[in-house]
Amino acid sequence: MIGCRVEKDLNASGGGIHLSLNLDIPKGALVTLYGKSGVGKTSALRILAGLLTPDTGTIVVNGKVWFDAEKKINLKPQQRKIGFVFQDYALFPNMTVRQNLEYGGGRQSDPLLVDSLMDMVALKDLQGRLPATLSGGQKQRVALARALVQKPDILLLDEPLSALDMGIRAKLQDDILRVHREFGLTTLLISHNLGEIYRLSDRVIMMEGGKVVKEATADELFADRDISGKFKFTGEVVRIEEAEILFIVHVLIQNQVVKVVSRASEIEGLQIGDTVLVASKAFNPVLYKLG
Amino acid sequence: MNKFDGHIAEIQTHEQLSKVTAVLEGGLRIQAMVIETPDTADYMVEGGKISVHFKETEVILCLPETSGISEPNQVQGIIVSLESGVLLTWVCLQTKIGDIGAVIPSDAVKALDLSIGKKAVACVKTTEVMLSVI
Amino acid sequence: MSWDPLILTFKLALVTTAILLVLSIPLAYWLAYSKVRLKPIVETLVSMPLVLPPTVLGFYFLIAFSPRNEFGAFLDEWFGLQFVFSFPGLVLASVFYSLPFMVHPIQSGLSGLPASLREASYLMGYSKFRTLLNVLLPNIRPALLTGIVLSFAHTVGEFGVVLMIGGNIPGQTRVASIAIYDEVEALNYGTANVYSAILFSVTFMILLLVYLVNGGYLKKYWR
Structure with a gap:
């Protein structure tokens, strides 16, 4: 102590x-x-x-x-x-x-x-x-x-x-x-x-x-706890790619990389290495039993 | 991300789920389904100031005369800008609650003959609307 | 031609350098790390020999240690020390005269080391003295070498101070630089030339060695 x-x-x-x-x-x-x-x-x-x-x-x-x-x-x-x-x-x-x-x-x-x-x-x-x-x-x-x-x-x-x-x-x-x-x-x-x-x-x-x-x-x-999305992770931005009118942001969460589609206005000021909160509704993901 | 400020008008709770009806500026009502109840979250009170969020990719556009859509969240507006890619198109709709962005297939833009100045209705799934405290 | 002046010169340089090394490490350590307000004054005093004409220093030494005044008489009576016109006097004057050449490299070597090296050692439980010995000094080896060699070479080359306090006693205080002056006065250019050539080549070799070692040119031959 x-x-x-x-x-x-x-x-x-x-x-x-x-x-x-x-x-x-x-x-x-x-x-x-x-x-x-x-x-x-x-x-x-x-x-x-x-x-x-x-x-x-x-x-x-x-x-x-x-x-x-x-x-x-x-x-x-x-x-x-x-x-x-x-x-x-x-x-x-x-x-x-x-x-x-x-x-x-x-x-x-x-x-x-x-x-x-x-x-x-x-x-x-x-x-x-x-x-x-x-x-x-x-x-x-x-x-x-x-x-x-x-x-x-x-x-x-x-x-x-x-x-x-x-x-x-x-x-x-x-x-x-x-x-x-x-x-x-x-x-x-x-x-x-x-x-x-x-x-x-x-x-x-x-x-x-x-x-x-x-x-x-x-x-x-740090986490914006007030947002109601139940599917929330913090991760690190590892890559940002352009895709037509959108951007695909690669985010390292634990040791897996996920991809999030974003608009240019949303990723303004976002840099590789930044920590981000990835949020989605719990209604969105699907589950598959493994093994 | 589409984001609009408003307040909670009604909360209907059953077991772990709640259907929150928010009234936005201009009096438009938007519903959101959340895994939260007034017992689990402080912001879940009638009259509470909140924002509703929904992603542009979750917005469906339809023509004004379309009927029989399962979603109660419908906002009519006028197309003010279009930004086309090969596969996807960004459409901006001016509505009474503000500008709503929608990302829809470029093919659909042609099929519905959407262009600047035309009327369209933006629909958002109740289960895709998120809430945040202001 | 006598070898005495050359032998005396190198003996003086060697003794002076040894004393300076022992003296300068604590002094440089204090100058590098102390925050006492007195520090600028001490720094100035250490640097004075760089700008002062050697004859001034020699003159004051002569006055101070003359057996005719009380201090000189006291030293002679109680300790049997005669600093005027003697080898110990030469050493003492040389130590003062070459002090900045030893202190400055060590001081800048020490203050150039990151403070975290010292602090890490303290946190491991080592005293300041052990830290100096085990961590600081081994990491300023180039600075130590520079200090040693510059002091040595500078002592070899001094003239004014030595002449003032040492005089010109063969075998006792007549060092090479004075012998050269003597020989030239006596028009013995040949002997002067030999002394000069030896001094020139020895100091050249010494300085060359420092630059080679500190520049890392000899690294492949050791370690």
């Missing part, structure tokens, strides 16, 4: 904002921080990790005080047991994949855990390689595995998948979900991608101008 009630003036470029966080995150939850850039999402993660010191407030994790401005308690990042996956991955360029993981385990690195983590995210073949020779997806997997070698209680991921293309992203989302469950982690994730948020998070915390403005499930927050 993370209870975080802190305030901080941030002098971000382009005018400062006042960060005012009030978070309660249950143990074992996977929570996404969502909001435009510059609203303080990364700062929120950095405050939890101890890389940024709040002006006032308290942070209590599992009954232990990590930060208390009045009592002058401020646990160092070294003492917080946090796995952090940076946006730029922060792999150590001078160490091989294996050395990165071993170093990540701290002074008493557990070689068995290093092995099993490398298996888990399929890094065994890459263990002797230097980070500079890896692809984006591979670096991401190393960063994820490395964050787990020290067996953290809390995993923080700063836009972990934003730089990757769609196919790899889906695979890494699976990895994140799997380690989250297997390690019993409390995970906080920053993401802009609605599909990703739907897939991964239990709760979504929406931030605006340094404040939490809404906290809900992804469904409550």
Whole structure:
């Protein structure tokens, strides 16, 4: 259980904002921080990790005080047991994949855990390689595995998948979900991608101008629940094709692609990669028993 | 997507289904069949502000003198524009509730001799009308 | 012709570089990461030898460490240190004079590393010192090499400071650059030429090596 009630003036470029966080995150939850850039999402993660010191407030994790401005308690990042996956991955360029993981385990690195983590995210073949020779997806997997070698209680991921293309992203989302469950982690994730948020998070915390403005499930927050169609899915636009006076939009829902016919006016502003709600009346689909 | 604002005039519920009659601007009544009852959805109250939605591809066009259609949702109008493809044609009908778009087979446009300025009736299946809260 | 000035020159450069390396890493670390308001002043002081005539530096050293004033006398009396006209004095002056050549590459190497590297290491439980040793320094090897070589070469080439504080004592403070000046004064152009040619080729080789290594031209021969 993370209870975080802190305030901080941030002098971000382009005018400062006042960060005012009030978070309660249950143990074992996977929570996404969502909001435009510059609203303080990364700062929120950095405050939890101890890389940024709040002006006032308290942070209590599992009954232990990590930060208390009045009592002058401020646990160092070294003492917080946090796995952090940076946006730029922060792999150590001078160490091989294996050395990165071993170093990540701290002074008493557990070689068995290093092995099993490398298996888990399929890094065994890459263990002797230097980070500079890896692809984006591979670096991401190393960063994820490395964050787990020290067996953290809390995993923080700063836009972990934003730089990757769609196919790899889906695979890494699976990895994140799997380690989250297997390690019993409390995970906080920053993401802009609605599909990703739907897939991964239990709760979504929406931030605006340094404040939490809404906290809900992804469904409550994003799906237009007021439309009466009962045949509703969220998916990702993968292709838009012209067909006579209409357009055919290919939408990836889970791992199947469906096609939706649309008018030009409806798909204005729609781009590949956008998350969409596909809705239809329940009267429309037909069912066939399989097998 | 054709979308028109109005309010709920009548709700007839049986088991899980409801037939919602909405009154749109101009007094036209449109019916929608939904899997929802006043118990399951907050917006299902008489007088509630809603929009009705139906896709252009679900609109049937017929000539004014046609009789005996199973759908109560019928709106008469005048064709104001046509956009033809090889197989499909987009027809825009000006009606008292606003412009209604219909996508129908290009062959049918020829068979019914539809052209700009002619009268036509747009029919929408009750089971294809969706509702949303304004 | 005596080899002494050449040997002395390289001995001085070697000792100076070693001291500078030990001194500059913490200084550069502080300059790269500290947010203290005092920083610009320290940065300015470190950079001063770049623009100051060497004779100015040498002059102040001469004044400061002269046994005739209290500070110089104190050092002599209590520690037996005589910095004027002695090899230790040469080393001390050279350390100051070449300081920016060691500090600047290391400082810019450190501030060029993404902050996330340090932070990741802290979050793994490592202290700042261990992080410096295991993560930061290994990743600024080119900057370290540049610093070492530039300091070495710069010390080899210094003249004014050395002349002011060291004087011209054969075997003790007469380094190659001064010996060349001497020989030219005495119209021994041949000897001056030999000293010059050796200095020229050695510094050329050293600098060439840096550019080859940092440019990655020698990569295929190691690793």
